Amino acid sequence: MVNCISSRTDLAPDFAYINQVRFVSSPTELATIMAFINEFLDIFRDKDVKKIRIVFDSVSTLLMYSNLKTLYKFLHVLTNTVKSRNAVLLLTMEEGVHDKIEISSLQRLSQGLITMAEGEIQFNGFSRKKFQYETQDNRIILNGD
Structure with a gap:
């Protein structure tokens, strides 16, 4: 660090x-x-x-x-x-x-660019698909396809 x-x-x-x-x-x-x-x-x-x-x-x-x-x-x-x-x-x-x-x-x-909003994460440059996400135990879990 x-x-x-x-x-x-x-x-x-x-x-x-x-x-x-x-x-x-x-x-x-x-x-x-x-x-x-x-x-x-x-x-x-x-x-x-x-x-x-x-x-x-x-x-x-x-x-x-x-x-x-x-x-x-x-x-x-x-x-x-x-x-x-x-x-x-x-x-x-x-x-x-x-x-x-x-x-x-x-x-x-x-x-690429990763944009996070309330409950949603979007990847631009890698893919333009949006995913729903949640956090558990300091981890981000993507939901969906």
Whole structure:
């Protein structure tokens, strides 16, 4: 985990996974974030980890600290790095806080868009089909065909 918001002192003293967390002092330190992501990708490669999944929560936070052009360049490098490692990257954005230019610019970097609304999830780019969903035990369960 790369943590850009809290600090090491915010974690419980006996936090079991502290060696798996890298702390960045500010969300503006995009080069440091990228270096830590590369470090983790190298560790996964050395351990022959398959099916690497990276969740970036949230692009909205980074947009509060950086301008769109800078963030676009960072995410362009990130998406290409992830793709070259045969990993999957999920970028999240908060709904209702971005203008159309930000959304369309960042959407160009993705292979698809997942939109979630109350009880419904829609995939664009992969498929245009809508599904009903429910959550159980911190899992999303898709219903239907």
